[in-house]
Amino acid sequence: MNAMPLGMSLGMSLGPYASFIVTAYLMATVVVASLIAWIAIDYRSQTQRLRALDESGVLRRSGRSATEL
Amino acid sequence: MLIAWSRHRHYQGAMTLIDLANPTRFLTLTARVLPWLAGLTAILLFIGLYQSAAAPDDYQQGATVKIMFIHVPNAWLSMFVWAVMSAASLGTLVWRHPLADVAAKAAAPIGAAFTFLALVTGSLWGRPMWGTYWEWDARLTSVLILFLMYLGLIALWRSVEDPSRAARAAAVLTLVGAINLPIIKFSVDWWNTLHQPASVFRTGGPTLDRAFLIPLLVMGVAFMLLFLTLHLAAMRNEILRRRVRRLQMMQANGQAA
Numbered sequence: 001m002n003a004m005p006l007g008m009s010l011g012m013s014l015g016p017y018a019s020f021i022v023t024a025y026l027m028a029t030v031v032v033a034s035l036i037a038w039i040a041i042d043y044r045s046q047t048q049r050l051r052a053l054d055e056s057g058v059l060r061r062s063g064r065s066a067t068e069l
Numbered sequence: 070m071l072i073a074w075s076r077h078r079h080y081q082g083a084m085t086l087i088d089l090a091n092p093t094r095f096l097t098l099t100a101r102v103l104p105w106l107a108g109l110t111a112i113l114l115f116i117g118l119y120q121s122a123a124a125p126d127d128y129q130q131g132a133t134v135k136i137m138f139i140h141v142p143n144a145w146l147s148m149f150v151w152a153v154m155s156a157a158s159l160g161t162l163v164w165r166h167p168l169a170d171v172a173a174k175a176a177a178p179i180g181a182a183f184t185f186l187a188l189v190t191g192s193l194w195g196r197p198m199w200g201t202y203w204e205w206d207a208r209l210t211s212v213l214i215l216f217l218m219y220l221g222l223i224a225l226w227r228s229v230e231d232p233s234r235a236a237r238a239a240a241v242l243t244l245v246g247a248i249n250l251p252i253i254k255f256s257v258d259w260w261n262t263l264h265q266p267a268s269v270f271r272t273g274g275p276t277l278d279r280a281f282l283i284p285l286l287v288m289g290v291a292f293m294l295l296f297l298t299l300h301l302a303a304m305r306n307e308i309l310r311r312r313v314r315r316l317q318m319m320q321a322n323g324q325a326a
Contacts, residue, residue: 012122015132017197024136024193028143028186032295035182039302046309053313058320066316 150180158240170236
């Protein structure tokens with residue numbers, strides 16, 4: 001990877017260690033995006049399972065439906 | 070009259086706390102608060118990233134100082150999340166708070182991710198500045214131990230099927246692991262380490278120039294809000310997961326009868 005064009009393309013000069021800086025920011029982006037995606041997918045999965053339980057007619061101990069808050 | 074009013078106010082305050090302890094009320098509150106928190110986090114992250122990009126080069130580190138704007142907030146959070154889990158563990162063991170073990174369990178993977186980022190970004194800064202990706206000094210080693218403890222805790226949560234039984238074991242492990250927090254914080258003072266000493270949270274005030282301190286603090290607050298948003302969302306998932314489990318057990322019992 002050529003460091004100078006990478007830094008210049010971002011509109012700033014990142015110097016000789018541009019690849020380290022860009023990799024650090026990319027890693028942070030990937031990890032945070034994965035966390036957000038994992039939590040969003042998990043939420044979808046749980047609500048789908050609750051909807052399926054709701055359709056099967058099972059009620060909570062309080063008498064409320066599975067999907068009701 | 071005044072006493073009656075203050076008692077009434079006290080009662081209202083107590084009711085609010087009890088309401089929050091109720092998972093159903095917590096879900097209502099989360100649904101209301103999460104969009105605002107997510108929006109505020111995105112705005113602050115954008116401002117922080119812009120300020121980080123615009124920050125000048127350091128006279129010694131050059132442009133690699135920009136790695137600090139993500140490394141330091143993640144390092145702060147790696148310890149803060151364990152402190153949150155420790156408080157939640159006290160809630161589990163002492164007060165048996167209904168949301169305490171949910172909070173502890175939901176925080177562990179998020180804390181592990183932040184600790185991983187602190188280690189990786191630190192390593193990427195260390196190579197050009199120290200000449201090595203890794204050094205077995207007290208600060209780096211104690212943070213690596215923290216990361217391994219997060220993984221151990223996640224494994225423990227996943228290996229015990231009954232969440233309430235897992236909660237007690239995890240709470241004990243979390244509180245024992247909290248001994249590592251002061252070791253991490255003061256490792257740079259107690260031992261001769263390659264890692265530099267504290268430059269923001271120290272007696273005598275920060276030693277950083279405002280050009281670096283302001284983007285760092287904005288990124289710090291942004292990552293703190295990111296944690297709060299993700300933690301609330303993960304707690305909501307955990308409450309729903311437990312509801313699914315309870316309902317499936319009720320369904321199975323109903324079918325067996």
